[in-house]
Amino acid sequence: MGMNHDERNKENRVIEELFLQCVAKAVTGTPGVHSLGERMGDSIYHGFTGRRSQRKGIKVTRGGKGPVVDIFVVVQYGVHIPDVAFNIQSNVKRALRTELDMKVEAVNIQIQGVHTTRIKR
Numbered sequence: 324m325g326m327n328h329d330e331r332n333k334e335n336r337v338i339e340e341l342f343l344q345c346v347a348k349a350v351t352g353t354p355g356v357h358s359l360g361e362r363m364g365d366s367i368y369h370g371f372t373g374r375r376s377q378r379k380g381i382k383v384t385r386g387g388k389g390p391v392v393d394i395f396v397v398v399q400y401g402v403h404i405p406d407v408a409f410n411i412q413s414n415v416k417r418a419l420r421t422e423l424d425m426k427v428e429a430v431n432i433q434i435q436g437v438h439t440t441r442i443k444r
């Protein structure tokens with residue numbers, strides 16, 4: 324017996340949520356990352372709904388060989404940005420492979436800013 328349309332949609336939403344959580348955890352666990360950034364439209368979504376987008380800082384599109392993940396991040400001041408970007412890519416690919424048995428076509432990193440800590444005087 325097959326699944327109806329609503330059951331398939333619910334299953335797809337669960338898989339999408341697991342995917343996004345896996346990516347977010349891998350990104351924020353990378354040394355040198357301050358936070359996920361905001362994709363264009365995240366602040367508009369928040370303004371209309373009052374809720375934060377679950378996709379904050381993560382954009383997923385279909386590629387020829389698998390998903391293509393674009394990640395928007397804010398890094399800590401003083402880090403070597405190319406190293407942090409490479410580590411994010413490696414961590415995301417590893418996490419998706421081990422936790423969801425999924426390979427991605429590409430992981431693209433967009434640095435949106437550098438977080439500095441204010442010094443109190």
